Amino acid sequence: MEYIPQALSKVRANRPLVHNITNLVVMNTTANALLAIGASPVMAHAKDELEDMLKIASALVINIGTLDEHWIASMEKAVEIAGKLEKPIVLDPVGAGATRLRTETALNLLDVGAIKVLRGNLSEVAALLGEHGKTRGVDSTAYEKDKAKNLATAAAKEFNTVVAVTGPVDYMSNGKETYAIYNGHELLETVTGTGCMATAIIGAFIAVEEPLKATVSALAIFGIAAEKASEETKYPGSFHIKLYDWLYRIDHNLIKEKAKVERIEP
């Protein structure tokens, strides 16, 4: 997986401008995660500036965590414009399955056809595949190992995009190749927006690498940063802070030493 450290170097060298239309809870969190990894975040949702901003951006992150009718309209317009401008898009369908509005909004955004990566937890991705999984808000549901793996592959085929189903093990697939990543730490579940951070970091990597490699790189690096942070503290407030520190500190050696990426299909 030599491309993982190389992708990180490309992010840090290019400092891609990542345009985010994200939820109100994590705006600060994901902006700081993007800065720490070496990208340049901007948040902009006004319909009148979407085109201007997307023209200078290198990727778009859409996160529906605190959607409403105004924000949905912005997201739909942004996905359309980004598609025309051929800017890669990652979608985080926060809470899909918990409410019909979230499920439908995510599906509508996927229908436009320009989403390059979809990242969610098992119940969110399952809901989008019509399994009517009932999520508990933004939390992970009970983890079912094989289901997650199969779900990533099936959803990738269904939506014709890269799909990452994250949890204790992260699975990601483009419908042909499927990978598992065993990095990460359970303290991630004690801090809000860590899934959103992972999605935002995928946004930085799809600006410099093709979608599947970008997703593998982003999630491996994020998981390793979490592991290093957990070596310094066992409590959520401090862990959150150390997570930014380690996104900033992570380097080629650490990736080579710690990455646990497995190609499981084909």
Place this chain on the structure above:
Amino acid sequence: MEYIPQALSKVRANRPLVHNITNLVVMNTTANALLAIGASPVMAHAKDELEDMLKIASALVINIGTLDEHWIASMEKAVEIAGKLEKPIVLDPVGAGATRLRTETALNLLDVGAIKVLRGNLSEVAALLGEHGKTRGVDSTAYEKDKAKNLATAAAKEFNTVVAVTGPVDYMSNGKETYAIYNGHELLETVTGTGCMATAIIGAFIAVEEPLKATVSALAIFGIAAEKASEETKYPGSFHIKLYDWLYRIDHNLIKEKAKVERIEP
């Protein structure tokens, strides 16, 4: 007060989904406080998803700190739905008294009759009782000991709900019984949203306990966590982080050792 550690155990065992419609300043803060104490936060304000979300939620937190006409409409609808679904609600009337809009919005929400707990500082609660106290934004005003105690009792009777008036000493009453809590630390005033965190944590406890005991439990635990955090640092940035750590670390022994709860009426 054997029920305080028991209530904490119930929160951690049940991980109640707490639906928040809260202010833009503290969304991240209160979500992380809820996760740290062991609950599961979700933020959702779109009118089209309120019913779906409240059906799976165990409590509702309403905080008017950055209200506008769109958010007020969501809050009113959410309070109505939660009332019908018999989900307990806690209201934080941030800045009531500072502007007529805030005072009127809080009073309108109280009028619906489904609010189980009202938590504010002295000037906010006093304003709501028609004393026309003038708050300085979201800050505590000068503290008047007896006034706070009497105010909690009077407001509880007036609004037919549990009222907590927080400050150097916290007073809470259901109109019949009144308690004082002497836990907490002055560094809480140096971090934005600590009052909102207290309110959100009450939201977690009313999901598992009756309103007065839930409020006593939440505020005692929050105050003890602040005391422990203050033992590790004297500065606001670090204190903020340690506060999350101690909400996560607090346990039965610490509660028994540190809780300073007094029944003052009857």
Place this chain on the structure above:
Amino acid sequence: MEYIPQALSKVRANRPLVHNITNLVVMNTTANALLAIGASPVMAHAKDELEDMLKIASALVINIGTLDEHWIASMEKAVEIAGKLEKPIVLDPVGAGATRLRTETALNLLDVGAIKVLRGNLSEVAALLGEHGKTRGVDSTAYEKDKAKNLATAAAKEFNTVVAVTGPVDYMSNGKETYAIYNGHELLETVTGTGCMATAIIGAFIAVEEPLKATVSALAIFGIAAEKASEETKYPGSFHIKLYDWLYRIDHNLIKEKAKVERIEP
């Protein structure tokens, strides 16, 4: 520069209520910065409460970082009211030059004539002066030393206000006198909203001091706090937290020892 520590003492003695209409990314950040320095922040954007809030506020901070049509209308109304009430205003034109909407919004707000201080980075201020500089979102652009100095002076004359162009060296001018501040640290660029924090702190100081001295004082103090924070950590998450700590800890001795303020014109 004896007035710098004196201005800090005035902020801490008066605890001015600073009314912010700011962006969704940094609301928490700037509120905590204002509390740490000793001011009292409030965020309020509902058109129906702007007048009530501004009447009790001592200064207004406008930051266009996540503008849309609703927020623009609030900003315009707030600037008008604050002008009539003679409350000092500081404007942060985040991303001016990146999109026409941002450039035009900032220029419209400046046209009202009540802005006392404009703080931006080189590309933002340059864009507002019609140089069509193209910013990369909210990031600093390449730094050109003489350009920044001249830009501050020229923009101050053009807009008839104090202008601060911040970067590795901060320049600020009222069109007659121009100062340079050499405090600060490069870690500031690794945390989102540090420019917005600087603007908010200017908001606290214009509540107690005339605009140019207020701007010099705020930026020197902010820069020194950053230097002290950087002595404790080299990583962005921890630096962010230590920055609040040092805004709270900074005192007269530290200012006298560390301030690097130079009068460069006339």
